[in-house]
Amino acid sequence: MSADLATYNFAYLDEQTKRMIRRAILKAIAIPGYQVPFASREMPMPYGWGTGGVQVTAAIIGPDDVLKVIDQGADDTTNAVSIRAFFQKVASVAVTTHTKDATIIQTRHRIPEQKLTEGQVLVYQVPIPEPLRFLEPRETETRKMHALEEYGLMHVKLYEDIAHNGRISKTYAYPVKVDGRYVMDPSPTPKFDNPKMHMSDALQLFGAGREKRIYAVPPHTEVVSLDFEDHPFEIQTFEQDCALCGAHGVYLDEVVLDDQGGRMFVCSDTDHCEDRRDHGHVGEMLAPNKEAAE
Amino acid sequence: MAVHAQALAGGFTDPVFQSQTIFKTLMDGMARPGTISSTELQAGQPEPLGNAAGAIALTLCDHDTPVWLSNGLAKSAMPEWIGFHTGAPITREKAQSSFAFIEAGTAPSSFGLFAAGTQEYPDRSTTLILEVAALGDGEQLSLTGPGILATKTVAVAGLPDMFGRLWDDNRALFPRGVDVILTAGAQFLCLPRTTRIAG
Ligand SMILES: [Zn+2]
Numbered sequence: 096m097s098a099d100l101a102t103y104n105f106a107y108l109d110e111q112t113k114r115m116i117r118r119a120i121l122k123a124i125a126i127p128g129y130q131v132p133f134a135s136r137e138m139p140m141p142y143g144w145g146t147g148g149v150q151v152t153a154a155i156i157g158p159d160d161v162l163k164v165i166d167q168g169a170d171d172t173t174n175a176v177s178i179r180a181f182f183q184k185v186a187s188v189a190v191t192t193h194t195k196d197a198t199i200i201q202t203r204h205r206i207p208e209q210k211l212t213e214g215q216v217l218v219y220q221v222p223i224p225e226p227l228r229f230l231e232p233r234e235t236e237t238r239k240m241h242a243l244e245e246y247g248l249m250h251v252k253l254y255e256d257i258a259h260n261g262r263i264s265k266t267y268a269y270p271v272k273v274d275g276r277y278v279m280d281p282s283p284t285p286k287f288d289n290p291k292m293h294m295s296d297a298l299q300l301f302g303a304g305r306e307k308r309i310y311a312v313p314p315h316t317e318v319v320s321l322d323f324e325d326h327p328f329e330i331q332t333f334e335q336d337c338a339l340c341g342a343h344g345v346y347l348d349e350v351v352l353d354d355q356g357g358r359m360f361v362c363s364d365t366d367h368c369e370d371r372r373d374h375g376h377v378g379e380m381l382a383p384n385k386e387a388a389e
Numbered sequence: 390m391a392v393h394a395q396a397l398a399g400g401f402t403d404p405v406f407q408s409q410t411i412f413k414t415l416m417d418g419m420a421r422p423g424t425i426s427s428t429e430l431q432a433g434q435p436e437p438l439g440n441a442a443g444a445i446a447l448t449l450c451d452h453d454t455p456v457w458l459s460n461g462l463a464k465s466a467m468p469e470w471i472g473f474h475t476g477a478p479i480t481r482e483k484a485q486s487s488f489a490f491i492e493a494g495t496a497p498s499s500f501g502l503f504a505a506g507t508q509e510y511p512d513r514s515t516t517l518i519l520e521v522a523a524l525g526d527g528e529q530l531s532l533t534g535p536g537i538l539a540t541k542t543v544a545v546a547g548l549p550d551m552f553g554r555l556w557d558d559n560r561a562l563f564p565r566g567v568d569v570i571l572t573a574g575a576q577f578l579c580l581p582r583t584t585r586i587a588g
Contacts, residue, residue, distance in 0.1 A: 110405060113409075114448075114449060114451055117412045120416060121449075122568075124419045124420050124536075126581075126582070155409075155416065157406070157413055298417075315535065
């Protein structure tokens with residue numbers, strides 16, 4: 096982080112930049128799933144750190160907001176801690192790790208397990224906003240494909256995947272169609288989270304700093320994962336429950352316990368896991384009778 | 390000289406936080422079409438511009454956003470006011486405008502001359518800020534589309550008779566098209582191009 100942040104404007108960005116980003120956000124909401132170009136600014140952190148999401152958050156945040164930042168599902172990773180500290184410093188906003196208390200949630204990789212509500216905005220940090228980029232490197236061409244709603248190549252690519260692997264192997268950044276029109280990259284969230292984007296009560300904003308794009312999904316908007324009649328979209332399922340809180344049907348991370356092959360599966364969403372444990376839910380690992388049973 | 394004084398009058402007293410407040414309300418409004426919002430902030434805008442329209446101008450306009458004004462506004466202190474407070478250039482070309490401010494009772498007979506963007510860049514379009522007689526009172530409109538759970542009913546007084554047809558034409562251009570913000574004094578509501586309106 097650079098020195099002298101105190102001499103910067105509220106939320107770091109100057110008013111001219113905020114206006115430009117705000118206009119882009121309004122257009123993004125009006126054209127769901129369409130990538131609005133914007134003049135991305137240098138931020139006092141490297142590109143890989145979510146500068147697109149940081150700029151979107153900086154343009155929308157006000158003194159009464161309560162900010163939560165997650166990286167993977169956790170609030171305590173270096174990236175999340177740094178971004179949270181940045182906004183505490185430049186905008187003096189309240190921060191939280193509790194999903195339900197936040198008005199703005201900035202995220203990389205996950206959508207919280209707890210259902211988001213009407214007063215909340217989810218801001219995604221996006222590295223690669225263009226879902227067609229792996230098919231076509233030229234921006235002029237992908238833009239034309241979106242313009243003409245020419246998504247056949249994308250379907251062919253997914254179907255080839257099925258032919259080779261018996262299923263669509265993409266588990267992250269799984270493409271979706273928004274409001275029946277634009278194909279959009281939810282990147283880089285696991286496809287497990289795709290259904291949470293559909294008809295969400297919260298506004299979802301996406302910022303890509305290096306690629307200079309902003310896009311959005313308004314609340315109550317159809318978000319459909321691309322699939323085929325004979326190969327319908329399926330999310331990952333986990334056989335285990337969370338070892339700490341016993342949660343089932345949530346996204347789990349594998350944690351290696353020792354070099355003897357010991358491992359456990361725990362909630363990727365750390366706030367969700369802590370909240371469940373606070374409410375008395377106990378997983379296998381923390382069960383009181385565990386030692387006695389062994 | 391009276392015109393000059395009016396042009397210098399008003400503006401936000403605390404631009405950073407007041408424009409954030411207005412923007413947040415606009416963002417929520419665009420995300421939830423048909424929701425009536427209200428601002429208590431005084432923009433000090435010249436007649437016949439309404440207070441909400443004035444606050445929106447101060448929040449979104451600057452030297453990068455050419456502004457088109459309807460006749461009554463073009464003849465008022467508005468061109469100097471918006472120039473002084475935001476730096477936005479005035480254009481007579483609808484197709485060049487990022488924002489168009491339209492006073493009550495003078496709604497355009499077509500949206501066709503405003504910028505609708507291109508198929509590749511549908512965001513390069515005009516946003517119309519259209520003053521009406523009242524929001525929450527008058528003709529019932531039934532809205533559907535993104536941002537709306539099932540159907541949203543809202544009453545608007547003073548919409549031109551042909552608005553429904555203009556809007557259908559606009560909707561048919563999607564993803565091209567204009568977005569509209571209806572204003573009535575201190576109140577406003579947003580109609581992004583995705584919204585469908587039934588009378
Ligand atoms: Zn857990």
